[in-house]
Amino acid sequence: xxxxxxxxxxxxxxxxxxxxxxxxxxxxxxxxxxxxxxxxxxxxxxxxxxxxxxxxxxxxxxxxxxxxxxxxxxxxxxxxxxxxxxxxxxxxxxxxxxxxxxxxxxxxxxxxxxxxxxxxxxxxxxxxxxxxxxxxxxxxxxxxxxxxxxxxxxxxxxxxxxxxxxxxxxxxxxxxxxxxxxxxxxxxxxxxxxxxxxxxxxxxxxxxxxxxxxxxxxxxxxxxxxxxxxxxxxxxxxxxxxxxxxxxxxxxxxxxxxxxxxxxxxxxxxxxxxxxxxxxxxxxxxxxxxxxxxxxxxxxxxxxxxxxxxxxxxxxxxxxxxxxxxx
Numbered sequence: 001x002x003x004x005x006x007x008x009x010x011x012x013x014x015x016x017x018x019x020x021x022x023x024x025x026x027x028x029x030x031x032x033x034x035x036x037x038x039x040x041x042x043x044x045x046x047x048x049x050x051x052x053x054x055x056x057x058x059x060x061x062x063x064x065x066x067x068x069x070x071x072x073x074x075x076x077x078x079x080x081x082x083x084x085x086x087x088x089x090x091x092x093x094x095x096x097x098x099x100x101x102x103x104x105x106x107x108x109x110x111x112x113x114x115x116x117x118x119x120x121x122x123x124x125x126x127x128x129x130x131x132x133x134x135x136x137x138x139x140x141x142x143x144x145x146x147x148x149x150x151x152x153x154x155x156x157x158x159x160x161x162x163x164x165x166x167x168x169x170x171x172x173x174x175x176x177x178x179x180x181x182x183x184x185x186x187x188x189x190x191x192x193x194x195x196x197x198x199x200x201x202x203x204x205x206x207x208x209x210x211x212x213x214x215x216x217x218x219x220x221x222x223x224x225x226x227x228x229x230x231x232x233x234x235x236x237x238x239x240x241x242x243x244x245x246x247x248x249x250x251x252x253x254x255x256x257x258x259x260x261x262x263x264x265x266x267x268x269x270x271x272x273x274x275x276x277x278x279x280x281x282x283x284x285x286x287x288x289x290x291x292x293x294x295x296x297x298x299x300x301x302x303x304x305x306x307x308x309x310x311x312x313x314x315x316x317x318x319x320x321x322x323x324x325x326x327x
Contacts, residue, residue, distance in 0.1 A: 001317055007048050009041060009063075016165050016198050020215055038062040042069060050074060052324050054109070058101055068104045075323050078105040079133060081237040083259055084118035097122040107323060109133040111238045112262050130319050132311045134260075136243035137216070139312075141223070142305060145249040148224040156294035158190045160286070161226035161250075163214075163241050164233070166198030171232030171255060171276065176203045178232075178282035182290075183207055190290055193226055223248050227297060228289055231258050234276045246270070247308035249301035253285045263310055270303035 006027045013019070023029075035041055041062055045053070053076045055063050067076050078101065084090065101122060108119040109130040119129045160179070164170045172194070179192045180203075192208045202210040214222065229245035231254045238259040245252060246264040254261050255276035267273045272289060274281035289297070 001314065002321055005048075007044075007050070009035070009044065011060075016167075016196075016213070018213065022217075032060075032062075035062075038065045041066045045070070052320060053077065054079060055105070064104060071104055071106065075106050075326075076104060077107040077109050077130070077323070080108050080110050080115050080119055080122075081134070081259070082118055083114035083237055084121060090118065090121070094121040094123070109319075112259055114259060114262065115237070130323060132315055132319060134238050134240050134243070135311045135313050135316045136240050136247055136308070137313065138243075138247045138308055140216075141219075141244050141247035142249070142308070144220050144223045145247070145301075145305070147220070151224055152227070152298075156297065157225050157227045158188070158290070159226040160190065160192045160228045160230050160253075161195070161222065161245075162192065162230050162232070163195045163245075164231070165196050166194075166200040166202070168200065169233065169235045170196075170198070171234050172196075172198070172200055173203075174234070174277065174279055174282055175230055175232045176205070176208065178279050178286060179208065180205055181279070182283045182286050186287065188290060192230075193222065195222060223250075227251070227301075228253065228271075230282075230286070231255065232276070232282060233258050236260075243308055243311065246304040249305045251289060251297050251300035252304060253282070253289060255282075264304065264307045266303065266307070270300045270307065 004026065008027065009030045009032055011032050030044065045066055051074055053067055053070055053074060055067050056079045058064060058078065070076055107128050107130055108122065108124045110116050110119055111132065111134040116129055116131065162175055166172050175192070193211065194208065195211045195214045197213045227250065229250040229252045231239060231242055231252065233239065233255055234257055236258040242252060242254060242258060242260040242264050252265055252271035254265055254271065254273055256273050257276040261273055265271050265273060272285040274285045
């Protein structure tokens with residue numbers, strides 16, 4: 001769509017989520033630990049001479065120091081996915097930001113309205129806040145869904161799916177406990193498929209299957225053979241995976257801690273929201289959605305697909321290019 005080069009200076013890949021992407025040659029990567037110090041980062045940026053600089057938060061002092069040198073030359077944008085919760089440390093950050101962050105960054109790019117509220121507290125004006133930062137590959141997941149229509153029409157799969165790391169804050173044990181408790185209370189043919197890895201060992205249960213970490217390019221058979229997505233996170237500022245499964249046409253069950261529910265979940269229309277950490281509430285949501293007819297579940301999935309179209313890579317790129325042109 002746009003004739004651009006993208007240069008990415010990044011930290012090492014997370015060992016629990018070793019995503020492998022096939023990017024075109026116009027996107028170049030530089031692992032941060034290969035640079036000796038911030039001077040090397042500045043040298044690389046000078047060599048690139050960028051029209052736009054994005055910094056993923058304010059944790060890395062080397063990034064901040066490098067970005068500061070270009071504030072008056074080009075749009076220098078900070079990413080923020082933390083939700084405003086009115087905590088003491090957030091009020092502290094809001095005070096400090098006006099003396100530090102606001103002097104470095106021209107814009108703040110956020111995924112949703114709760115992050116926008118925080119950006120406003122940090123001192124960014126309405127016209128300095130960019131929306132829709134996180135986007136799934138909507139066309140890819142929608143295409144898989146369309147290819148699976150015939151298979152699902154023949155026999156709609158009664159399988160829930162979880163995709164995420166096996167960590168406590170992801171609510172992985174919550175979903176296991178709720179699902180097992182529900183299975184004990186009622187006879188049904190539903191299964192739970194779990195994709196991911198982490199520091200919590202997989203639970204052993206005849207109706208729960210574990211597949212380890214799965215690359216996005218290999219998701220098709222799992223999307224074809226499952227039907228309802230569950231995201232039980234106890235902490236989740238956004239959650240692109242919800243966007244992915246909405247685009248794939250899935251009814252969804254999510255905790256109220258998943259930030260992306262504001263965009264991709266309408267309670268009672270395409271799924272259900274429950275209070276994070278409440279095993280009984282999650283169990284009830286599982287039972288409630290499992291009682292629905294296959295036709296009703298398909299209708300809910302169609303609603304998910306429509307909601308997923310609110311944010312797309314094309315809209316993301318348009319936001320970026322418009323910011324470059326306005327500078």
